[in-house]
Amino acid sequence: MLSLKEKDRPIIRKLLAAGCCARCVLRFCCMGTSSSYKQSYEDIQKELLEFIGEENSQQSHDASGHTEDPPNKRIKMEDAISTDDSVASEEPKTDLDICPVCLGVLQDFCNQTFVKQVSDAVKKEQYVLESLVLTVSLPAQLSVREQSCWLHVKQEVRDKSMCLGKDDVIQVKDAFKWAIQGKIGQELGAAVLASSPFEVGVGFAHPQTEEDCHFLATTCPDCFKPTKNKASIFTRMAVVKALEKISDENFKRRYPCPPKKPSSKCTALDTTCLHTSVFTAGRYNKYSRELPQTPWVIDGERRMDGSVEELIAAPLLSSFRADGFNFSSSGREDVDVRTLGTGRPFAVELLNPHRVKFNKTEIKKLQETINQSSDKIRVRDLQIVTREATSRMKEGEEEKTKSYSALIWTEKAVSNTDLEFLENMKNLKIAQKTPLRVLHRRPLAVRQRVIHSISTTYLDTHHFTLKLCTQAGTYIKEFVHGDFGRTKPNLCDLMKTDADILELDVESVDIDWPPAIPD
Amino acid sequence: MEDRKTPSVIDRYFTRWYRTDLKGKAREDHCILQHSNRICVITLAESHPILQNGRKIKNINYQISDGCSRLKNKVSGKSKRGGQFLTEFAPLCRITCTDEKEYTIFSCIRGRLLEVNEAILDRPELLLEKPSTEGYIAVILPKFEESKSITEGLLTREQYEEVHSKRTNQQEPSLVQLAL
Numbered sequence: 001m002l003s004l005k006e007k008d009r010p011i012i013r014k015l016l017a018a019g020c021c022a023r024c025v026l027r028f029c030c031m032g033t034s035s036s037y038k039q040s041y042e043d044i045q046k047e048l049l050e051f052i053g054e055e056n057s058q059q060s061h062d063a064s065g066h067t068e069d070p071p072n073k074r075i076k077m078e079d080a081i082s083t084d085d086s087v088a089s090e091e092p093k094t095d096l097d098i099c100p101v102c103l104g105v106l107q108d109f110c111n112q113t114f115v116k117q118v119s120d121a122v123k124k125e126q127y128v129l130e131s132l133v134l135t136v137s138l139p140a141q142l143s144v145r146e147q148s149c150w151l152h153v154k155q156e157v158r159d160k161s162m163c164l165g166k167d168d169v170i171q172v173k174d175a176f177k178w179a180i181q182g183k184i185g186q187e188l189g190a191a192v193l194a195s196s197p198f199e200v201g202v203g204f205a206h207p208q209t210e211e212d213c214h215f216l217a218t219t220c221p222d223c224f225k226p227t228k229n230k231a232s233i234f235t236r237m238a239v240v241k242a243l244e245k246i247s248d249e250n251f252k253r254r255y256p257c258p259p260k261k262p263s264s265k266c267t268a269l270d271t272t273c274l275h276t277s278v279f280t281a282g283r284y285n286k287y288s289r290e291l292p293q294t295p296w297v298i299d300g301e302r303r304m305d306g307s308v309e310e311l312i313a314a315p316l317l318s319s320f321r322a323d324g325f326n327f328s329s330s331g332r333e334d335v336d337v338r339t340l341g342t343g344r345p346f347a348v349e350l351l352n353p354h355r356v357k358f359n360k361t362e363i364k365k366l367q368e369t370i371n372q373s374s375d376k377i378r379v380r381d382l383q384i385v386t387r388e389a390t391s392r393m394k395e396g397e398e399e400k401t402k403s404y405s406a407l408i409w410t411e412k413a414v415s416n417t418d419l420e421f422l423e424n425m426k427n428l429k430i431a432q433k434t435p436l437r438v439l440h441r442r443p444l445a446v447r448q449r450v451i452h453s454i455s456t457t458y459l460d461t462h463h464f465t466l467k468l469c470t471q472a473g474t475y476i477k478e479f480v481h482g483d484f485g486r487t488k489p490n491l492c493d494l495m496k497t498d499a500d501i502l503e504l505d506v507e508s509v510d511i512d513w514p515p516a517i518p519d
Numbered sequence: 520m521e522d523r524k525t526p527s528v529i530d531r532y533f534t535r536w537y538r539t540d541l542k543g544k545a546r547e548d549h550c551i552l553q554h555s556n557r558i559c560v561i562t563l564a565e566s567h568p569i570l571q572n573g574r575k576i577k578n579i580n581y582q583i584s585d586g587c588s589r590l591k592n593k594v595s596g597k598s599k600r601g602g603q604f605l606t607e608f609a610p611l612c613r614i615t616c617t618d619e620k621e622y623t624i625f626s627c628i629r630g631r632l633l634e635v636n637e638a639i640l641d642r643p644e645l646l647l648e649k650p651s652t653e654g655y656i657a658v659i660l661p662k663f664e665e666s667k668s669i670t671e672g673l674l675t676r677e678q679y680e681e682v683h684s685k686r687t688n689q690q691e692p693s694l695v696q697l698a699l
Binding site for chain 2: 298409433436437438439440441442443444481482484485500502
């Protein structure tokens with residue numbers, strides 16, 4: 001049952017006369033009960049006509065039952081509006097009569113056929129769903145037609161001194177969602193939730209009436225500035241802004257009130273599906289000196305096969321059935337550097353995943369799959385995390401310490417005792433100019449860094465192992481060879497000989513995220 | 520001295536390019552070390568007169584004209600805004616030796632000046648002892664689209680060595696010729 005009030009009557013009559021559809025009539029009556037829009041179009045229409053008929057029978061003592069013809073005759077006779085002859089003389093019928101305000105969005109597109117069409121499109125994507133939220137994209141000219149219709153009713157409303165504001169009118173978008181989203185949810189076996197991570201997008205276009213917006217470009221040129229990315233300057237936002245600026249009189253001079261009837265309804269755009277990203281995190285070891293962390297491309301050509309991120313992401317992509325991924329980590333190592341110990345924290349954002357629920361055993365299995373795919377890397381502590389938690393990884397980057405082990409060559413022959421002085425150095429302060437090897441993509445600066453402790457293992461007269469515990473962000477290779485004297489002091493200065501770094505391993509990245517997962 | 524088993528830092532990451540007899544002045548050879556990331560380090564080639572015959576340096580001057588000092592060069596941000604833009608014959612500094620001979624060191628390539636080596640002002644001996652590393656003159660960032668073409672007019676290490684050995688073979692005549 002529609003809870004229509006006496007004061008709705010003149011509005012209903014005027015809107016029906018203008019050819020408005022039943023749901024648009026409810027909208028302009030500010031009907032805020034969502035269930036009203038769910039009823040079938042025919043039922044709403046019938047109730048509206050009966051409601052008008054009641055009034056009619058009360059006033060003209062006409063027999064009830066012949067509800068269709070008399071009210072329309074009355075409307076025709078009584079309506080003194082000087083609109084052109086295309087104004088409907090019959091009540092709208094779904095297939096023939098297209099609503100000039102919603103262009104059919106609230107008519108056929110609220111039917112079970114369209115529910116099925118949208119649901120089938122979602123089913124085809126094979127998402128594992130618990131809930132969904134429906135988003136609707138409407139052609140920009142619908143705002144123009146809405147304004148026109150509002151001005152049409154507003155005249156009448158003002159005479160009757162009713163308090164009806166434009167903001168009280170139910171938006172096409174909301175009416176459409178109320179009419180259809182529950183049915184789509186039912187069809188897909190998913191709850192409809194405003195906060196759902198899964199979005200079903202429905203859109204409409206109506207090329208025939210695109211010109212509706214064009215007059216606004218002359219009344220408000222400022223609102224329509226060409227932008228690089230948009231195909232048309234008449235975006236929904238720009239049209240709404242222009243409509244806020246134009247006076248009622250100016251609008252009525254340039255655009256018919258009520259809007260003209262179209263000869264065809266909107267066409268539905270392809271249904272889109274988007275699940276919000278899911279984040280996974282863990283720690284990785286890198287055992288190869290010929291494996292970059294991310295794909296290494298120079299001049300469009302790939303250097304070296306594979307990368308840490310691809311080895312980790314490939315099994316994740318196929319299990320979560322995601323469209324793509326973003327890999328991030330707490331710092332990164334060079335292609336020729338290994339990462340040992342408990343590994344380096346990383347996170348993988350999975351874009352538009354089709355499946356998101358995994359239990360602990362399944363995640364464990366997934367980790368196994370990654371580890372069996374290559375002996376160049378190993379992953380531990382794999383888990384699903386929140387987007388917010390991944391920021392913990394970056395926070396720790398500057399303040400935490402990292403440990404390294406490096407194989408050093410010295411020009412001068414050294415003995416075990418020549419290395420002792422290094423062990424006594426605690427909290428050695430060094431100044432590093434941005435290394436030449438990264439200067440092309442980082443600002444030039446001098447950074448103060450602290451080498452907390454140093455230990456050495458003598459190998460032979462020209463080689464030893466150097467173990468360092470440093471502040472994060474220290475460039476180790478440059479500390480050893482000096483980078484053209486741009487890191488001061490460097491190992492060459494300290495040892496008073498030319499020295500070079502032959503191999504480097506990261507021994508630990510001391511960040512306590514993500515939490516360890518016991519075996 | 521122990522033979523190195525592995526290539527040096529320069530061997531590993533840089534390509535050596537040369538420009539000989541700069542501005543027609545005999546043996547004033549420059550060496551440009553180009554990193555694989557396109558950054559260039561300008562150094563004296565080992566054959567440069569400053570590095571011969573045990574010369575000593577009296578003065579290094581980055582003030583190349585009244586209005587322009589390379590020491591005033593400042594760059595900011597990732598894109599290195601504000602750096603002086605150099606063409607291939609832009610002077611970087613003038614070096615005076617104790618025998619009062621003055622030499623001008625040139626950019627050799629087009630690009631944005633990122634930094635000059637201030638350490639050699641206090642310790643000119645770095646230039647003599649380690650001309651290709653700690654004794655470098657300047658760091659220049661070529662334009663991205665010119666990172667290949669800037670080295671087209673330069674000599675490779677091989678070509679440079681050829682020039683160098685030709686000179687040693689006919690040392691006296693070439694010196695006379697060039698001096699004239």
